[in-house]
Amino acid sequence: MRGRSLAAALALAFGATTLTVFVLVGSFLYVALEKQIKAQDNLDIVLAARHARRLAEELDSAQSIRDHSERLTSVVLGNEALSMEVFDPDGKRAIEHNIAGALAVPDTASGAATIAALPPLTRVAATTRITEADIGDWTSRNGAPIRGIFTDARLRNGDTASLLVARNMSDRWLLLDRYRDKLTLAGVAGVVLAMLLGYLLIRAALRPLRDIAASASLVTVNRLDTRIAVARVPSELEALVASLNAMLERVEQGFQHLSRFTADLAHDMRTPLSNMRGAAEVALARPRSVDEYEALLASNLEECDRLSRMIESVLFLARAEHPQFVKQLREFDAGQELTHIAEYFEGIADDANVRLRVSGAATVTADLELFRRAVSNLLANAIRYTPRGGEIVLDAGASADAVRVTVENPGQPIPAEHLERIFDRFYRVDPSRSSLPSAGLSQGSTGSTGLGLAIVRAIMELHGGSVHAESDARGTRFVLRFPRVM
The missing domain is CATH 3.30.450 (Beta-Lactamase)
Incomplete structure (x- = not known):
């Protein structure tokens, strides 16, 4: 219609x-x-x-x-x-x-x-x-x-x-009757003339809108980089054109992000599937002993666990992006929670020959489960890249407007151009640097799926906070900033 x-x-x-x-x-x-x-x-x-x-x-x-x-x-x-x-x-x-x-x-x-x-x-x-x-x-x-x-x-x-x-x-x-008739005639003629002239003038005034619609029709899936360019747009429409172009830019970025995410997800899921298929094909090439079949099943089980963790992480990110994601905010001692998390990772740290130290204390208002998951992901990442014999420090501190939780570990510094991108999904500075097998991680961590830091950023955005990384010759520090609830 x-x-x-x-x-x-x-x-x-x-x-x-x-x-x-x-x-x-x-x-x-x-x-x-x-x-x-x-x-x-x-x-x-x-x-x-x-x-x-x-x-x-x-x-x-x-x-x-x-x-x-x-x-x-x-x-x-x-x-x-x-x-x-x-x-x-x-x-x-x-x-x-x-x-x-x-x-x-x-x-x-x-x-x-x-x-x-x-x-x-x-x-x-x-x-x-x-x-x-x-x-x-x-x-x-x-x-x-x-x-x-x-x-x-x-x-x-x-x-x-x-x-x-x-x-x-x-x-x-x-x-007076003649004067009234003339006024009526002049009024009717004036109204008709005003409507005709008004219609023509309004159509001319609305031409920039038609030009905007014509420019917008050129935007397709294959041409998301197209922007609305209308020459001499009226000042009243400048804000509309700017908003539409900003929307198109966000759509393009989101589409590119989704494309990269889909490609990375397919690539990362293909690796364990290829490993499982390759191992099964080798095992079926000739008769094997019971021990060899058990080893094959154990290896495939590890790959299945990796796929499960990856799928669970993707589902969590999808839920976190939904505006109706439910958070259970409460006050708790960040220092005590850091101690509990360190005790939970104590066995993994011992296997990697890494020491854990907790310092500081502060009261934070956040979702406790999400807090634990964010810190656990950072700690698992720190253990993975800390040299043997190194020490990881978990610290909690408060300022006037925020509570800061820091996870610091020694090791090879991260180049500055990678510090922001490491929070992107499936992004790795150097996949070969991992010193911790993914099978040794707990169910709460993401292993080497490439989604751990992305989940941390999503959790901080849910709390209205932020996360950033600092890296130098002394080591790498991940800082979580939880805003104080007034």
């Missing part, structure tokens, strides 16, 4: 964001225009109402209103949306301008238009100042929206006339 396009998803998100912005901006502009138009219309209505009332107050009587109708209606001339009605003191319409039957209807009883036919409006007293708060809203007979002011005017003879100044808002509604 093909996943959704990242460019399309980002383009849609960009379009949605643009739509939201357009809606907010368009709504703000629409409301702002509506308020501005309303404020201007309100001002026109108020000014017209004030002017008309002032002109009416200069007239002497109701008849003067009819005689000077042109003077009063001049207030609303020039604006087809403005209308005016003037009612005499008796409530009858004396003047009308541009109402087109929208403001008042004839009274059915008298046949003439009267104030009673007007919509319910708040009448502004003749002595009260006209303001925008006095503007009322209603709907005409033909459904048009109307805004206006109904006010009284005191004539000179003391009578009171009434004036209605109103504005038809249909043109404003039409203007």
